[in-house]
Amino acid sequence: MLFLVISTPRPEQPSKARGNQRKFWVWLAPLQKSGVVKNIWVKTGRGAVVVFDAVSHEHLHQLINQWQECVPAEFTVQPLIEATHQASIAQKGGSPLTKRK
Numbered sequence: 001m002l003f004l005v006i007s008t009p010r011p012e013q014p015s016k017a018r019g020n021q022r023k024f025w026v027w028l029a030p031l032q033k034s035g036v037v038k039n040i041w042v043k044t045g046r047g048a049v050v051v052f053d054a055v056s057h058e059h060l061h062q063l064i065n066q067w068q069e070c071v072p073a074e075f076t077v078q079p080l081i082e083a084t085h086q087a088s089i090a091q092k093g094g095s096p097l098t099k100r101k
Helices: 014-034 057-070 083-092
Strands: 002-009 037-042 048-053 073-080
Touching (some): 002 057, 014 037, 014 048, 014 057
Antiparallel strands (some): 002 048, 037 048
């Protein structure tokens, strides 16, 4: 299951956050290697945007809690669907209110 997670770290001086940032990148590396982290972007200023491929909501909960241990932050979570899914629905036409067989 794909999830877009956006972090907004608590405000503090960047120099005081360096240790936490190092912990974050060390924590993230094996997740990238295993494919749990599909993509990552760093926000201008502070924070990150990560696409996780989590096996369950509980797995996502665990990942966000681990992230929070590295960098205290607020998180915005958006579930995602592969674009090919919506493209196939659009090609078939019809109303989303119609029952599928």
